[in-house]
Amino acid sequence: MKQYKVAILGATGAVGKEMMKILAERKFPISELHLLASERSVGTVLEWQGKPISVELACESAFEGMDIVLGAAENDIAKKFAPAIVKAGAVFVDNSSAFRMDPNVPLIVPEINPEDAKNHNGIIANPNCSTIITVTAVNALNALSPIRTMIASTYQAVSGAGAGGPIELAEQVEALRTGKSIETKVFPHQIAYNLIPQIGGEQFEGYTSEEMKMQNEGRKIMHLPDLKVSCTCVRVPVVRSHSISVQMHFDRKITVEEAREVIAKAPGCKLVDDLAKKEYPMPLETSDQDIVFVGRIRPDLTDENGLCLWCCGDQVRKGAATNAVQIAELLIDKE
Amino acid sequence: MKQYKVAILGATGAVGKEMMKILAERKFPISELHLLASERSVGTVLEWQGKPISVELACESAFEGMDIVLGAAENDIAKKFAPAIVKAGAVFVDNSSAFRMDPNVPLIVPEINPEDAKNHNGIIANPNCSTIITVTAVNALNALSPIRTMIASTYQAVSGAGAGGPIELAEQVEALRTGKSIETKVFPHQIAYNLIPQIGGEQFEGYTSEEMKMQNEGRKIMHLPDLKVSCTCVRVPVVRSHSISVQMHFDRKITVEEAREVIAKAPGCKLVDDLAKKEYPMPLETSDQDIVFVGRIRPDLTDENGLCLWCCGDQVRKGAATNAVQIAELLIDKE
Numbered sequence: 001m002k003q004y005k006v007a008i009l010g011a012t013g014a015v016g017k018e019m020m021k022i023l024a025e026r027k028f029p030i031s032e033l034h035l036l037a038s039e040r041s042v043g044t045v046l047e048w049q050g051k052p053i054s055v056e057l058a059c060e061s062a063f064e065g066m067d068i069v070l071g072a073a074e075n076d077i078a079k080k081f082a083p084a085i086v087k088a089g090a091v092f093v094d095n096s097s098a099f100r101m102d103p104n105v106p107l108i109v110p111e112i113n114p115e116d117a118k119n120h121n122g123i124i125a126n127p128n129c130s131t132i133i134t135v136t137a138v139n140a141l142n143a144l145s146p147i148r149t150m151i152a153s154t155y156q157a158v159s160g161a162g163a164g165g166p167i168e169l170a171e172q173v174e175a176l177r178t179g180k181s182i183e184t185k186v187f188p189h190q191i192a193y194n195l196i197p198q199i200g201g202e203q204f205e206g207y208t209s210e211e212m213k214m215q216n217e218g219r220k221i222m223h224l225p226d227l228k229v230s231c232t233c234v235r236v237p238v239v240r241s242h243s244i245s246v247q248m249h250f251d252r253k254i255t256v257e258e259a260r261e262v263i264a265k266a267p268g269c270k271l272v273d274d275l276a277k278k279e280y281p282m283p284l285e286t287s288d289q290d291i292v293f294v295g296r297i298r299p300d301l302t303d304e305n306g307l308c309l310w311c312c313g314d315q316v317r318k319g320a321a322t323n324a325v326q327i328a329e330l331l332i333d334k335e
Numbered sequence: 336m337k338q339y340k341v342a343i344l345g346a347t348g349a350v351g352k353e354m355m356k357i358l359a360e361r362k363f364p365i366s367e368l369h370l371l372a373s374e375r376s377v378g379t380v381l382e383w384q385g386k387p388i389s390v391e392l393a394c395e396s397a398f399e400g401m402d403i404v405l406g407a408a409e410n411d412i413a414k415k416f417a418p419a420i421v422k423a424g425a426v427f428v429d430n431s432s433a434f435r436m437d438p439n440v441p442l443i444v445p446e447i448n449p450e451d452a453k454n455h456n457g458i459i460a461n462p463n464c465s466t467i468i469t470v471t472a473v474n475a476l477n478a479l480s481p482i483r484t485m486i487a488s489t490y491q492a493v494s495g496a497g498a499g500g501p502i503e504l505a506e507q508v509e510a511l512r513t514g515k516s517i518e519t520k521v522f523p524h525q526i527a528y529n530l531i532p533q534i535g536g537e538q539f540e541g542y543t544s545e546e547m548k549m550q551n552e553g554r555k556i557m558h559l560p561d562l563k564v565s566c567t568c569v570r571v572p573v574v575r576s577h578s579i580s581v582q583m584h585f586d587r588k589i590t591v592e593e594a595r596e597v598i599a600k601a602p603g604c605k606l607v608d609d610l611a612k613k614e615y616p617m618p619l620e621t622s623d624q625d626i627v628f629v630g631r632i633r634p635d636l637t638d639e640n641g642l643c644l645w646c647c648g649d650q651v652r653k654g655a656a657t658n659a660v661q662i663a664e665l666l667i668d669k670e
Binding site: 149150151153155173177188189190193194195196197198201202205206207208215228229230232234236237238239243245247249256275276278280281282283284295296297298299300301302303306308310312 | 490523532536
């Protein structure tokens with residue numbers, strides 16, 4: 001089996017570290033793993049599969065000879081290095097939002113549109129975390145009858161803001177316990193025992209950038225150019241796993257039984273839907289996993305062609321690192 | 336000014352204690368305040384306006400001579416004592432759900448349908464907490480054009496489950512900090528750093544009792560018998576104040592500017608809606624107040640006659656105790 005030279009751009013962040021873990025877990029065929037980061041982290045030694053790897057400087061020459069570069073950095077870093085990565089002949093699987101809506105860049109959830117990956121020109125984008133979790137949950141329904149509209153309200157964990165998110169939540173909980181003053185750095189307001197109904201800046205008609213991703217990325221992934229989505233993104237004091245309350249309107253009526261049946265069989269999904277037994281997706285039970293849990297499937301009481309459901313998934317794994325590694329798996333020779 | 340004999344049924348619970356506080360705050364004209372509870376609490380002394388009051392046994396004879404009984408007990412207790420309260424000639428303002436959908440019992444949010452209170456037959460029901468907060472937020476829009484459908488996702492604080500809710504959250508956070516095992520008594524699962532997408536048991540087509548209240552009570556309060564609501568109720572690790580993400584469909588298009596204007600003037604509402612300044616309703620900033628905060632008002636991107644918004648309010652106060660005292664104020668002679 002062919003072995004690949006892989007680099008992680010932004011290896012020292014929460015998503016970068018998770019990518020290292022998932023490459024090992026999924027036994028990705030790697031001959032060399034390079035961990036790239038900014039000057040500040042150069043020389044840091046991280047352990048991978050029992051061996052130490054020194055973090056190297058992310059610079060244009062660092063991509064020479066690489067087959068695959070997994071991007072776990074911010075948009076500006078992704079934009080800065082993309083030309084050098086492509087020029088080096090590597091494929092850039094990028095987790096930032098820099099290239100997601102570029103018509104020349106495929107946007108992939110491997111369970112949904114793996115064939116789109118073939119049309120890449122050196123860059124493949126990894127979608128937004130809440131979007132990945134939601135489309136993984138609803139795509140089996142979309143195959144039954146196209147989704148025309150979605151109303152989504154998210155409940156997003158603090159780890160979605162990077163490694164600093166859980167630290168800030170823990171520090172605030174501790175400050176409250178010990179009577180110290182609350183500091184806010186990562187989030188715009190206190191998140192401990194609070195909710196913040198803003199993720200990202202304003203983008204369109206009062207919707208934030210994070211809220212618009214559900215519509216715009218959802219259209220591209222599910223091949224639904226006319227999909228309309230109204231999304232409300234809310235940060236909640238949960239450490240890990242995003243949850244989404246979704247109402248969908250279809251061309252035809254889909255019964256709850258039909259929906260349960262296709263979701264139970266859908267790749268990447270687990271049906272957890274028994275209210276009488278108090279069984280439904282919850283962040284705690286979906287963390288550190290790659291599966292999107294789906295439950296609370298009900299007829300929409302406002303629209304006979306509608307359905308409501310609740311889904312949960314680990315946004316650091318399936319919502320970011322695992323999905324990126326799954327995309328990389330589409331690129332390799334499996335012989 | 337006439338002075339009234341008032342009893343609180345279930346005075347030792349979270350809502351009962353808040354009712355005592357609010358009666359004092361609002362200077363309700365009281366000649367005698369009786370605190371009624373089960374045998375277990377009899378003899379407990381609670382302070383009210385600087386004076387000690389001994390808790391008395393809730394029994395049929397306890398209501399004799401009362402003018403107003405504020406109910407802060409469970410459905411079974413409310414049902415058990417309602418006949419004796421009515422027979423004693425008092426008006427029973429009941430916070431349980433026992434009588435809310437009874438066609439002979441008005442269901443009142445004083446800012447919305449105070450005139451309905453006139454038709455009481457001895458019992459007036461106080462609506463569900465999330466419903467009060469949501470209808471207080473949206474009723475000004477309903478006056479512009481009738482609300483036909485609503486999709487609501489709630490983010491409900493632990494204090495909505497009574498005094499035991501915040502204690503359980505605090506105990507679980509402490510258990511996690513000290514490495515002890517988590518106990519669940521009030522909630523069906525761990526609530527610390529988690530979300531529980533179930534409040535109440537199953538009632539209709541997979542919806543819980545709590546979820547159906549938004550439609551059924553909303554219809555009665557806003558005089559919208561055909562209102563259709565799909566609601567998802569979720570418990571979140573927030574101590575106090577419920578939040579609701581709402582999408583509404585109207586007969587006609589209501590612009591965001593129109594909506595902001597009427598909500599800013601609506602009784603019981605405060606418009607907090609400036610995303611650029613990071614200003615929006617949050618549970619922390621709405622706790623211990625009687626006002627429902629409304630923000631994130633946006634056009635619904637799925638429906639040209641739709642709007643989306645986010646609202647927050649203290650469910651122990653406006654969602655329960657304050658609304659009940661406001662109902663009692665409708666009954667008294669203000670001369």
